[in-house]
Structure formats: C-alpha cells, structure tokens
Amino acid sequence: MSVRVVARIRPLLKQELDKDTIVTADPPTSTDPKAKPSLIRIPNPKKESESFSFQFSSVYEQNSTQQELFDTEIAPTVKHLFNGFDLSIFAHGCTGTGKTHTMRGGKSLADRGVIPRLLSAIYRRCKKVEKDTAGETQVEVTLEYFEIYCDRVYDLFEPPEKRTASGLPIRDNNGKTIVVGLKEKPCATLKEFEQIYDQANVNRSTSATKLNAHSSRSHAILCVKVTQTTETTIQVSRASCIDLAGSEDNRRTDNNKERMVESNAINSSLFALANCVDAINSKKSRIPYRESKMTRILSLGQNSGLTVMILNLAPTRAYHLDTISSLNFASRTKKIETCEIENDPMLRNIAKPLGAIAGSNITRQPLRPLTAALNTNKPDQAQKKPGLKPVKAFSVYSDTRKPAQRAPQPSQNQGLRRDVNKRPADTSATTNRPSKMYKSADTTSRMRNAGVAMTKESIDALISQRIEEKLAEKALQDAGTAAPALSAELQKRLDDLEHRIDAKDDDGKGQGLQFLLMAKQHAMRGEESSALRMYQLAEPFFPGNQKLRSKMEALEERIRNKKDLTVPTAASGLHRTTEKRKPAAAAYQDASEDEDFAPVAESEAEESYASDSSFKYRKPARKARGGRKVAIFRDSDACESKAKVGEHTPRTSHLLRIINSRDISQIKALKGVGSKRAEGIVNCLVEMEDVEIDDLATLSRVKGVGGKSVETMRLGLDVCI
Numbered sequence: 001m002s003v004r005v006v007a008r009i010r011p012l013l014k015q016e017l018d019k020d021t022i023v024t025a026d027p028p029t030s031t032d033p034k035a036k037p038s039l040i041r042i043p044n045p046k047k048e049s050e051s052f053s054f055q056f057s058s059v060y061e062q063n064s065t066q067q068e069l070f071d072t073e074i075a076p077t078v079k080h081l082f083n084g085f086d087l088s089i090f091a092h093g094c095t096g097t098g099k100t101h102t103m104r105g106g107k108s109l110a111d112r113g114v115i116p117r118l119l120s121a122i123y124r125r126c127k128k129v130e131k132d133t134a135g136e137t138q139v140e141v142t143l144e145y146f147e148i149y150c151d152r153v154y155d156l157f158e159p160p161e162k163r164t165a166s167g168l169p170i171r172d173n174n175g176k177t178i179v180v181g182l183k184e185k186p187c188a189t190l191k192e193f194e195q196i197y198d199q200a201n202v203n204r205s206t207s208a209t210k211l212n213a214h215s216s217r218s219h220a221i222l223c224v225k226v227t228q229t230t231e232t233t234i235q236v237s238r239a240s241c242i243d244l245a246g247s248e249d250n251r252r253t254d255n256n257k258e259r260m261v262e263s264n265a266i267n268s269s270l271f272a273l274a275n276c277v278d279a280i281n282s283k284k285s286r287i288p289y290r291e292s293k294m295t296r297i298l299s300l301g302q303n304s305g306l307t308v309m310i311l312n313l314a315p316t317r318a319y320h321l322d323t324i325s326s327l328n329f330a331s332r333t334k335k336i337e338t339c340e341i342e343n344d345p346m347l348r349n350i351a352k353p354l355g356a357i358a359g360s361n362i363t364r365q366p367l368r369p370l371t372a373a374l375n376t377n378k379p380d381q382a383q384k385k386p387g388l389k390p391v392k393a394f395s396v397y398s399d400t401r402k403p404a405q406r407a408p409q410p411s412q413n414q415g416l417r418r419d420v421n422k423r424p425a426d427t428s429a430t431t432n433r434p435s436k437m438y439k440s441a442d443t444t445s446r447m448r449n450a451g452v453a454m455t456k457e458s459i460d461a462l463i464s465q466r467i468e469e470k471l472a473e474k475a476l477q478d479a480g481t482a483a484p485a486l487s488a489e490l491q492k493r494l495d496d497l498e499h500r501i502d503a504k505d506d507d508g509k510g511q512g513l514q515f516l517l518m519a520k521q522h523a524m525r526g527e528e529s530s531a532l533r534m535y536q537l538a539e540p541f542f543p544g545n546q547k548l549r550s551k552m553e554a555l556e557e558r559i560r561n562k563k564d565l566t567v568p569t570a571a572s573g574l575h576r577t578t579e580k581r582k583p584a585a586a587a588y589q590d591a592s593e594d595e596d597f598a599p600v601a602e603s604e605a606e607e608s609y610a611s612d613s614s615f616k617y618r619k620p621a622r623k624a625r626g627g628r629k630v631a632i633f634r635d636s637d638a639c640e641s642k643a644k645v646g647e648h649t650p651r652t653s654h655l656l657r658i659i660n661s662r663d664i665s666q667i668k669a670l671k672g673v674g675s676k677r678a679e680g681i682v683n684c685l686v687e688m689e690d691v692e693i694d695d696l697a698t699l700s701r702v703k704g705v706g707g708k709s710v711e712t713m714r715l716g717l718d719v720c721i
C-alpha cells in the first residue's frame with residue numbers, strides 16, 4: 001500500500017461564481033451510504049469536451065465538514081500513534097485552496113481543523129490510557145513548532161525579534177535531518193495547547209496576496225511528541241502536522257518584490273518536493289532532498305509510520321492549470337510506498353549491569369507482528385535484498401537534543417527518528433541483538449549495531465561519548481537562549497562553516513567541525529568554559545593540531561584568570577603565537593574574539609572565525625597510482641621541485657589556472673575532458689578544499705586524471721596563450 005492521499009475541494013468563496021466551478025467529484029460506485037467519492041474530474045484545458053480524472057483514496061466535496069474529514073481520515077490513526085507508530089499529515093495545494101483552513105481551521109468548534117482536533121483526540125486518549133492502566137502508564141505530550149520561511153528555519157515558539165538572520169541550523173544525523181536549537185514545550189491540556197498554538201501562529205509569516213488575504217508565506221510544521229512511560233518502559237511516538245505554503249502562479253498574484261522573493265522560495269521548495277517524489281517513484285538511488293531545507297527536513301525517503309496527504313483544491317476555473325498540476329503531483333505521491341515500523345519502547349533502567357549487555361546472555365527479542373494497517377505498507381521482499389533500498393516516504397524530524405552522529409542502523413531502520421529506536425518488525429535476520437533490559441535511547445541503538453562483539457569498555461566509551469555530546473548540545477541550547485546579535489560578517493562566517501559541515505556530513509566527518517562551530521559560537525558569546533569544552537570535543541578530530549591546542553590553552557588561561565579575579569580580562573599574551581604570526585589579528589584575538597562581536601577586517605577573517613578552516617582532517621594521502629612517473633611532461637622537472645604556477649611554461653600555467661579555477665565549464669572545455677569528468681575533477685578538488693594544484697604531477701594524481709590525460713589537456717591548449 002502507499003501514502004494515503006485524499007482530496008478536498010473547498011467551497012466557493014464570496015467573490016467566486018457558481019458557473020466557474022470545474023472541479024467535480026464522481027459519485028461513489030458503492031451503494032454504502034457512508035461511501036465517499038474517490039474520483040475527481042476536471043476538463044482538459046486544451047479541449048473542454050474532454051476531461052481528466054484522478055483517483056484518490058477519498059474525495060471530500062465542497063460541503064464536507066471539518067469533523068467529517070477528521071473522523072474519517074485522522075481519528076483512526078490516533079490509536080496507532082499510541083501503539084508506537086509515527087504519523088505525518090500533510091496539507092498540499094496551491095495558494096488559497098484551504099490548507100490552513102484544513103489544518104488549523106477557524107475558532108468555532110465546528111470550524112476547528114485537523115490539528116486542534118488531533119490534539120483533542122490525543123488528550124482524550126491520554127486520559128483513557130492512564131485510566132485503563134490505573135495510572136501505571138503516564139503520558140506526556142510535548143510540542144515543537146517551526147516554520148521554513150525563504151529556506152530558513154525559525155522556531156515558532158520564539159518571537160520574531162529573537163530570530164537570527166540565518167535561522168536555525170539543520171544537520172544531517174546519520175541519514176536523518178534534525179533542526180538544532182528548537183524549543184520543546186510540554187503541553188498537558190487542550191486548553192494549554194490552544195494558548196500555545198494560537199500564540200505561536202501569531203509568529204508565523206503570513207501576508208495578504210491577491211489570491212489570499214491571509215496567505216501563509218512559509219511551511220509550518222508542528223511535531224507532537226507523545227511519551228508513554230511505565231515503571232519499566234518509555235515509548236515515544238510523534239505526530240507531524242505539516243501545513244505547506246501554497247504554490248503560486250506569479251502571473252496572477254501581482255506580488256510585490258518582497259512577496260515575489262517569498263513566492264520564489266515557496267515555489268522552488270515545492271518544485272524540489274515534486275522532484276523528490278519523482279525520484280522516489282522512479283526508484284532513483286539518489287533522492288534530491290538536499291535541494292531545499294523543506295525537503296531535507298521532511299526527509300523524503302526516510303519515513304516509517306503512517307502518512308496522510310490532504311490535497312486541497314479550489315473548484316473554480318481561475319485555478320485550472322494549478323489544480324491540474326496539484327492533481328498530477330498528488331497522483332504521483334500516492335504511489336509512494338511506505339514501510340510501517342513502530343517505535344520500540346525503551347526500558348528505563350539504564351546504568352546498572354552494563355556488562356550483561358555485552359555478555360553471553362544477550363537474547364533476541366521476540367518479533368512482534370505489525371498492527372497498524374490503515375495506509376502503510378511493508379516494502380516487498382525484493383526491496384530488502386542487500387543493496388536495494390526500501391522505498392520510503394515522508395517524515396519530519398526535528399530535534400534539539402541529539403545532533404550527534406549515530407552508528408548506522410541496519411536495513412529498514414535507516415533514517416529512523418532520533419529519540420526512538422525502531423526495529424524492522426518483520427525482518428528475518430538472525431543476528432543476536434542485545435536485550436532491551438538496560439538501555440537509553442541512543443546507547444541502545446549503538447549497542448544494537450555493535451551486536452555481541454561489544455565489550456564493556458566499548459559500551460562505557462559509547463556512553464561517555466554520548467554524555468559529552470549531550471553536554472555539548474545542552475551548552476549550545478543554553479547559549480542560544482541568551483544570544484546577542486552577531487554582526488553580519490560574523491554571521492556569514494558561521495554560515496560558511498555550517499555549509500562546510502553540511503558538506504562533510506555526508507561522509508560522516510562533519511562532527512569535528514560541528515564542535516568547532518559550537519566552540520566559535522560560544523566563544524563569540526563570551527562563554528569561554530563552554531567554548532573550551534567544545535574545543536576539547538573537537539580535538540580528537542584534529543589530532544596534533546597546534547593551532548587548536550593553542551586556542552584551548554589560551555581559553556584555559558583566560559578562564560583561570562577570570563576565576564582568580566586578579567588579571568584583567570584582556571590578558572596579554574593569551575594568543576602569543578598568533579600575535580607573532582599575524583599581529584593585525586591580535587587585537588581581535590585578544591580583546592574581541594570572545595567578548596566583542598566587532599566585524600573583522602578582511603585580512604583578519606582567516607585568523608578569527610574562519611581560522612577554523614585551518615583544521616584539516618587527516619585524510620590518508622592520495623597515493624600516486626602505481627608510482628607512475630611523470631616524465632611524460634615537458635616541465636616535469638619543475639613539477640618535481642614543486643614549482644609554483646607562475647614558474648611553469650605558459651601552457652602549463654594556463655592549464656593549472658583552469659584547473660584551480662574549479663570552474664566546470666572551463667575544465668570541460670579542455671581537450672579530452674567531458675562534462676562528467678570535469679565534474680569528477682571539480683568534486684575531487686572541492687574535497688581537497690583550499691589545496692591548489694601547482695604542478696602537473698599533482699594534477700595527474702587527481703581522481704579521474706592520469707598522466708596521459710594531463711598531457712592531452714595541456715597540448716590541447718592554444719600555444720599562443
């Protein structure tokens with residue numbers, strides 16, 4: 001089975017005319033009075049006498065009520081949420097079609113949308129669970145609410161004044177995307193929810209457009225975390241409610257410049273979403289969800305649980321082409337297959353007999369059958385063969401608390417949520433895995449991965465690493481609450497480093513840089529102890545890095561000095577090494593780096609914030625292929641002596657200049673280099689970061705380039721250059 005897609009046609013608005021209605025639902029074929037239509041018809045815009053039809057799980061017509069939609073589509077999922085399954089509910093459609101009305105709704109009881117009704121159902125069920133278990137199971141509900149506006153993530157629980165220009169960072173954590181720094185609000189009653197939710201919605205970006213007086217300019221994502229705690233277990237599941245911004249045909253909107261910028265961001269993120277859906281449907285190995293923050297956060301291709309998409313449609317001709325495009329998108333989405341995995345309960349006792357986990361008494365948990373069957377599907381067996389990824393759908397991940405990398409999850413469990421551990425309920429794998437007797441959320445997943453081979457030491461190491469990560473995270477969060485504004489220059493540098501981290505996340509090497517980023521953020525806020533802690537966490541990633549060491553020493557000394565209260569804050573000599581090498585940077589290093597947020601001159605940029613780029617990962621040096629000699633080059637002698645670009649022949653210099661430009665269009669124009677190869681070369685150069693290719697020998701060792709091709713490239717260049 002696939003994602004459940006239902007369509008909802010909104011009623012005509014005051015200014016719309018009856019005769020303009022072109023979207024209709026065919027009556028249901030079943031004689032059951034409760035049966036819903038499932039076929040939508042819309043005329044072919046090119047030939048009115050023809051019509052297109054689109055089949056969905058259900059179609060809600062103009063007169064359908066909020067209650068009807070909720071009772072039929074969402075209410076049945078609530079029990080699955082309490083059984084440990086995650087739930088994602090999307091509203092999709094072009095602007096002004098009723099997404100916000102469907103998700104949020106109006107103030108009156110009858111008008112309440114999916115979200116307040118869902119929360120109401122959740123609280124009712126909480127009471128029932130607590131009553132049925134005679135208080136043995138306690139249920140806690142917490143909320144996270146954020147928006148993605150112009151490709152930036154903002155916490156809706158924070159007032160707009162507290163936003164930073166670049167928004168909250170997002171991180172890839174072992175294949176899933178998390179938002180760092182989100183507030184998680186406990187919310188015990190429906191009344192409390194209404195207050196919090198209404199307040200947060202004031203913070204959402206909305207504006208009047210020609211097509212909608214209250215148009216949402218952002219994608220809003222509400223995550224409801226339900227935690228059920230018994231004396232021995234904790235089970236966490238999440239409901240994610242997503243009110244996407246609507247696509248806009250800017251020929252009709254008359255948007256001003258500001259609205260156009262928003263509109264472009266909305267349209268391009270929705271385009272990215274459509275591309276992801278296409279890629280999933282055509283079973284491509286690469287799903288382009290990195291094309292926008294929205295698709296990254298929705299983590300296409302990583303879902304497990306139940307997914308319901310509500311396609312909102314306007315009935316009138318004014319939306320004709322937009323409606324057809326929405327219908328096409330929804331039809332493709334409904335083909336996405338999801339696998340249904342419930343979140344395992346976690347057992348509460350964690351610390352005691354760790355040895356038992358690693359010991360010989362590890363037993364496999366009995367497999368439990370899948371229970372929910374509303375709209376999800378297990379991938380077929382072929383998809384579980386090694387090398388073939390299961391087809392997956394949507395999910396939302398947002399987490400303030402677990403940015404750290406985890407060991408990879410096996411097979412289906414890849415990309416599972418951060419705070420719960422899921423297991424492939426129907427897997428037939430026979431490997432032992434630790435009993436769930438003693439575990440916490442993360443340590444357990446690592447232990448599982450390590451299987452029986454883990455020793456007590458390695459488990460202890462994992463736990464202490466996890467504690468450190470937690471401390472790091474906590475420190476980051478604490479810092480975030482009282483963060484003073486950063487200068488644009490510094491913010492830009494932070495962003496740059498974030499991008500570098502993102503780029504490195506893919507190969508799992510971004511963690512060290514993440515710690516450096518956090519350290520810098522702390523340092524810039526004057527939180528020296530936290531900064532030091534972050535540097536200490538970063539240190540193992542940059543073994544023997546002198547610069548890092550001296551930064552840490554300087555910080556240690558500052559902290560000591562502050563404690564002693566004997567030495568003035570701008571203690572001289574803290575950065576003696578730096579002073580010697582780069583006197584211009586000294587003032588910033590000493591007095592400003594951690595205390596002030598003054599912009600730093602261009603020449604100093606490297607030394608201050610961006611100086612972290614000097615910390616290079618120790619990659620194994622690329623080996624020359626088979627010790628190949630480069631005698632083939634005319635200026636090989638110069639190569640051997642590492643001559644700089646300017647010291648080569650003009651032809652060689654020109655070639656090296658082109659290569660070092662990292663410009664694909666220039667590189668692919670070289671003789672013997674096609675687009676693919678050029679891309680490969682540039683990728684390799686990007687991996688090498690700032691390293692310049694300054695001789696032909698080095699160039700010949702670049703991936704995808706050999707001695708012969710270097711010569712071909714070189715000779716292919718115009719000699720009169």
Ligand SMILES: Nc1ncnc2c1ncn2[C@@H]1O[C@H](COP(=O)(O)OP(=O)(O)OP(=O)(O)O)[C@@H](O)[C@H]1O
Binds near residue numbers: 097100215216217
């Ligand atoms: N089912 C419905 N019943 C009554 N009114 C509706 C319904 N659906 C939408 N509307 C009305 O249509 C208008 C547009 O709806 P809404 O703001 O929810 O659209 P939207 O899809 O969220 O738009 P955008 O993407 O621009 O935010 C609102 O005035 C809303 O009250």
